Amino acid sequence: MGIDGRKIKDNRETVCTLCGGEEFYEDRKRGETICTSCGCVAGEGTIDTGPEWRAFTAEERESRERTGAPMSVMVADKGLSTTISWSNRDASGRPIKASTRASIYRMRKWQIRTQAHSSDQRNLRIALNELKRLSSQLGIPHETRERSALIYRKALSKKLARGRSIESVVAAAVYLACRIHKIPRRLDELADESRIDRKKLGQAVRLLIRYLDMKIPLPSAKNLIPRISADLGVQGRTIRRATDIIEDARQKGITVGKDPGGIAAAALYIAGIIEDDRRTQREIAQASNVTEVTVRNRYKELVKNLQITMDPSEGRFA
DNA sequence: AAGACGAAAGTGGTTGA
């Protein structure tokens, strides 16, 4: 941590490793930094886990600093528990008086009984392990992991995990947290990574939405753009253009009910032509996990509805 | 020869009776 309490942002490398560009488009929530000149994802994990306060003098820092590890819902007891050591010595190493020893013994006993022996606690331990594994496998930022853990806790407290595999509920929680934080992860990616079939996962997801009555933003094509662009290595201006096209389409209401992947792909295809940074339909289709046909269909729709006029002789849009 | 296009038939998920 820097002297004045700020961190990370200042230390982050400021030159793109691929093209040497110095301008970045940063999405803190998504934890991605995208180079605006070549479009690559320059760095992940830029989430600031530092203190939420800033201090400029030593006294200020002293007065604001709180002690201990940060509280996290990802540890079964939220990292708040105190453990009582088994040694019969006090903090400075002196033996503890016989009269206090008995009461300490009772404290230990109850601590253990309350901690690890309820079935919910056991469930939670297994689940949080799985959650950790799953989310690091998928490269999900810390903030979102915490959200997943929170969702899982809620599900557990409403007894929604009964009769369902822990994995499926965990995966559903992770998926929903991603949706809330607008991190593009598809249902099948989760399913692949967690050895549950898609169907079970889908059911669990719907269950959670229903009973935790969560408001989940619809997946938007816009959120997929950085990821697909990074795969394709397109220019920053192309990314921006594609984002504009999607926004335009969204306002005209022609994106509802359509696979966001297809929309994103089509927008990138058009943007590529406009910005003279062209990719073939096949490349784009592969990167966005749809078929060429879908790219074509969406792209024609967009061109028609957004009144983008094309001059075929020049191969350019006006 | 590669890319773009479009038609036709097939697939998996949602909706409403």
Place this chain on the structure above:
DNA sequence: TCAACAACTTTCGTCTT
């Protein structure tokens, strides 16, 4: 539970660059 349905995919032949 079933059929209708929209969106998307697969496949394949044709046109364009």
